Amino acid sequence: MFKPVALGATPLLLTGCTGALSTLDPAGPRAANLATLWWVMLYGSALLFALVIALFAMAYLRPAWVARITPVQWIVGGGLVLPIPILILLTGTALVLGEQLLPRGDAPLRFGAHAERWQWNFTYPDGREMSDDVLHIPAGQPIDVAVSSADVIHSFWVPRLGGKIDAIPGHENLIRLEADEPGTYWGQCAEYCGPGHDSMWFRIEAHTDEDFTALMEGGQ
Amino acid sequence: MSQTPSPIGLHKQLDAIWRTPPGLARLSSVNHTILGKRFMALALLFFAIGGLLSMLIRAQLATPNSAFLGPDIYNQIFTMHGTVMMFLFAIPMFEGFAIYMLPKLLGARDLAFPRLTAYGFWCYLFGGSILIIAMLAGVAPNGGWFMYTPLSSKPYTPGINADVWLLGITFVEISAVTAAIELFVTILKMRAPGMALTRMPLFAWYMLVTAGMMIIGFPPLILGSILLEMERAFHLPFFDPTRGGDPLLWQHLFWLFGHPEVYIIFLPAAGALSTIIPVFAQRPILGYRAIIAAIVAMAFLSFGLWVHHMFTVGIPHLALAFFSAASALVAIPTAVQIFAWIGTLASGKPRWDIPMLYVFGFFAVFVCGGLTGVMLAMVPFNTQAHDSYFVVAHLHYVLVGGFVFPMLAAIYYWLPHISGRQSLYRLSIPAFWLILIGFNLTFFLMHLTGLMGMPRRISTYPSNWGWDWLNLLSSVGGFILTMGFALVLADMVLQFRFGARFRRDPWQAGTLEWATATPPPSYNFAAIPHMDTRADQLRPARIGPTLAGGDGYLGFARNGEQETLAVDMMSGDAEQLIVLPRRSYLPLWTAMATASFFLALLFKLYWLAPFGALATLVLFLCWPIGLGSKSDRGPIDIGRGLAVPPDVEAPDNVTVLANRTALVMNGTLFASLLFGGLFLLVVAPNWQGSSAPTLPLWAGALAVVASLSAAGASAMAARRPGSVLPLRAGLVAAIALQVLALTLLALSMGALGDPTGHARQAVPFVTLGYAALHCGLGAIMAAHALWRHAQGYVSARRRTELVLARLWNGYAGGVVVLALGLVALLGLNGVAP
C-alpha cells in the first residue's frame, strides 16, 4: 500500500541506487515507509537549504525589500514562524509512524537472532536452531525477531526490510519486519563489535507460505 | 605613579613586570597570551595528525577489498581520528582561543588563575602525548571514540589500548576542567569597569554559556571513565551485565557528556561568527538579546537530548518521542542565530572580504548538517540511518561546518592580531574553493553511501553492494580537501614571514581586543578603559593610543606587582584590585607529578599511583605559599579617582567563586554516580537474588554525625575570623571529625562484602570511597586554613581560606549523607524487578 507512494517520491535518477543493502530500495511495507519519510524530508530540507542560501545572497545583492525587513521580522520570522510549524508537523508524523512500526498487537511468528562475535545464530518459532547466518521467514506477513547478544553490543539490520535494533548483552530487543515477496534479503551487523565487524553479514530468505511451512515441517 | 611617564616608558615599566624572559624560562610562563597561543598551536598539530589519519582511512576505503590496512590497524586509526579530532583538536582549540582572547576582549590583563592555565596546558600536552605515543607503539585505543562497553571492557579488549584512552583522555580533560572554571570566573568577575553583563560582547556570552556547559557536561564522562577503568583494573563491575552492571549505563554517561559536547564545540565558533559578521556587515549585531536567549536555551536543551544517540538500544518508543521532540526543538535557537546573522548582513552595508568567504562556507555546510540532524532526530528514520555512513556525513557537516569553517574565518580575521601582520590573500581564495569542493565531494556522497547500507567503522567492503564509486569519489574529495588545508597552513606561515605590518584595528572592528598593540604586549593594556556603551560598539583605533598612554584604570606600574581589576558580576562596577601571581615552574612540576599518577595506572604500577597523587597534592599545597597579604591594606587607588580593596579583603573574590564553581562541577560528578547506582538498581539485569551490601549501622550513623559536625565547626570558624581561639578550635575540631568520618567510612567499605562480585557491592564501595575522599579533602582544607592563619594571612577581613574550608567541609558533609542514603537504598531487600 505504501509502495506506490514511495516510488512516486523516488526521483528517477536515484532509482539506480538499488543494492542488496539499500534502504532506498525497500522490499517490505516498513522499509517503504521509512524510505518515503526520507524522500519527504529530503525535499523539505532542499527547500529550506535553498531558502537560507538565497537569503544570504540577497543580503549581498541588496534588493530594496531585503533591506526593509526589520530585526524583529528576521528573528521571529526565521527563528520561530518558519521552523515551528515544520517541526511540529514532522515530529508528529514521525511519532505516528514510529508507533505503527512497533512490534505490537496480534503476535505474529517470533524468531530469535543471537549475535556472537562474529556470527548470527537464529532460532525459530518452534524453538529449533538452524544453520548459522541464514534466517528463513515467510513472505507477505509481519514477523518478530528477538535480538540478543552473547558478548559485546551488535546491531541487527536488514535495510531493505526495516530499521535496525541493537543486540545488547543482558537485554533482549524486539523488532518487527516484513518482506513483500519471497527472495533473499541481506543483513549485517551495524554496531562496531571488534575486528570481525566488517564481515558480520547474514541473509534472510523469505519464502511463500507453503514453502515456509514445508521447510518447518521438513525439520533439518 | 607620581608623574605620568611617556607611553614608551610606561610600556617598559609594565613589560618588566609582566614579561616572560626567553629561553628555558618560557617553561615557567603563566601568561594567557603565551599559553593561548601554545594551546592553539598544539591543537593545530593535533588537527594535522587527525587529518593524516583521515587520509589513511580514505586511502583504505577508496577501493573494495582493500588490503592496505587490516582491521586491527584500521580500528585503531578511526578511533584515534575521532578521539584526536574531538578531544585533542576541537576542545583545546577553542579553549586556547578563549584563553588568548577573553582578557583582551573584556579589558583585563590576564585570566583569573594564570598558573592554572599553565597547569592545564601541561596536562593537555602530556595526556595528548600519551595517546600519540601509544599510537606510534601500535597500541592505540581501538574501541571507537565513544568506547562502548563491553567491547572496551577487559574480556574483549585485554590489552592496554582501552586504558590509554580512559587514562589519557581523563588526563587531557583536566585541562578542560581547569579552563572551564577559569573562563567562567574570569568572564563573571574580570571585565573592564562599567561593562555590565548586558554590555558584554557576544563572544563573552557564548563563552560564559560554554564554560557553564562544560562545568555540567564533563563530569559524567570523567565519572564514566573512572568507573570503566576501575572495572578494567580492579574488576569492580559497573558495566558487566553478568555481575549486575549494564553496558547501557556507559552509553548514558557518555552521551550525557557527548551530546552537550557537540554544542560546547559549536558555541565558541558561533561566538566567533557573532563577532566577525557585524564587522563586515558594518552594523551592530541584530538581536543581541534574542541571541543570548537562544544560546541559553540551547545550553539547557542540549542536556535533554543525549538519548537521541541511543534510539536503537530498545528504550520504549514514547520515551524516545520525548527526546526526539527535544532534539527537533534545538533547531529553533539555532535558527534564531542563523537568521540574526543573515539579518545583520541584510540590514547593514555588507563588505566582502576573506573572512566572509569562510563565513559563507559555514552557512552552506552547517545548515546542511543541521537539516540532516533534524532528520536523524526522527526515530523511525534514525533506525535506518544510525551507525551508517549517513551519520558520518552528518557529523562532519556539523563539526566541519560548525567548527572548522568558523575557525578558518577566525584565523583570517584574528591571525593578524597574533602576528601583527596582515594576510597576503594570495592563497586564501583557492584554498577556500578546494576546501568547500573537497569537503562536499567527500561527505555529501556519504549520505548516499549510508542510505545504501554502508555501516560506519568497517575496514573494508566487498564490491557487490554498489558502494564502490561513491567511496572512490569520497576519497578523491578527501585529498582535495587536504590540499585546501595545506594551502591555508602555507598562507599562515607566509603571513608571519611576509605580511605587511599595520597600526591598530585593520578591520574597523568594534571590540576591545583590537585596541591593544599588535602583537599584543605582555600586559595587554597599559591602562584599563571604562565602558560607557556596549562593548561591541567601540572605536578601538581611537581607544588604543589613549590606553597606551596610561589614561584609564591602573595606568601605572606599582610595586612591581601584576595588577588587574575585578568587578561586580552584574553591574560591572569596579570592586577589587587583583594582584596576580608571577610566573612559576610549579605548574610544570605539578603536572609532571600528575603525569606520574596517570602513567603508574597505565602501566599497572598500582603501588606507585598513590605517591603520584600525593606528590600532586603536596605540590598544589605549595601554590599559595607567598601569595596573599599579611596585613590589611584597605582601599587602594586604581586611578580615575577610585579606590577599591584588594581581592584578598573582599568577601566574594575570584578564588571563592572558583571554588564554588568547582564544587558545582564536583557535585555533578557525584550526582552522576548516584544516578548510575539508581539506574543499575532499576534497569540492570541479574539483580534478582543478589545479596545486599552489609553496612555496620553504627559506623554509618557516626560518620554522618562526625562529618556534619565538621561542617558546622568549620562554618563557625568562618564566622569568627577575628577571634583566634574559637577559630583555631573550630578548625582543629573539623580536622579531627573529618578524619574520624574518613576512618569510619573506610571501615564500612571493608564491611560491604566483596566489591568485585556484584554491582550491588561495587556501587556502594565507590560511593563510600568518594565520600571518604571528600572527608579527607575537608580535613585538608581546614588544615590549610589553620596553616595560613598561623602564618598571618588570615584576618577579620582576609578570610578567603576560612570560606574555602567552610565550603569544602559543608560539601563533604552533604556527600556523606547522600552516599549513605544510596547505600541504604541498595541494601533494601527485595530489589525492584
Ligand code: HEM
Ligand atoms: C579532514 C577531513 C576529514 C576526513 C576526510 C574525515 C573522514 C572520516 C571518516 C571517513 C570517518 C569514518 C570512519 C569509519 O567510520 O570507519 C570519520 C570519522 C569521524 N570523524 Fe572525521 N574526517 C575529517 C575531519 C574531521 C573533523 C574536523 C572532525 C571533528 C572535529 C572529525 C571527527 C570525526 C569523528 C568524531 C568520527 C567518528 C569516529 C568513530 O567512529 O569513532 N573528522 N572521519
Ligand SMILES: [Cu+2]
Ligand atoms: Cu558489528
Ligand SMILES: [Cu+2]
Ligand atoms: Cu547528539
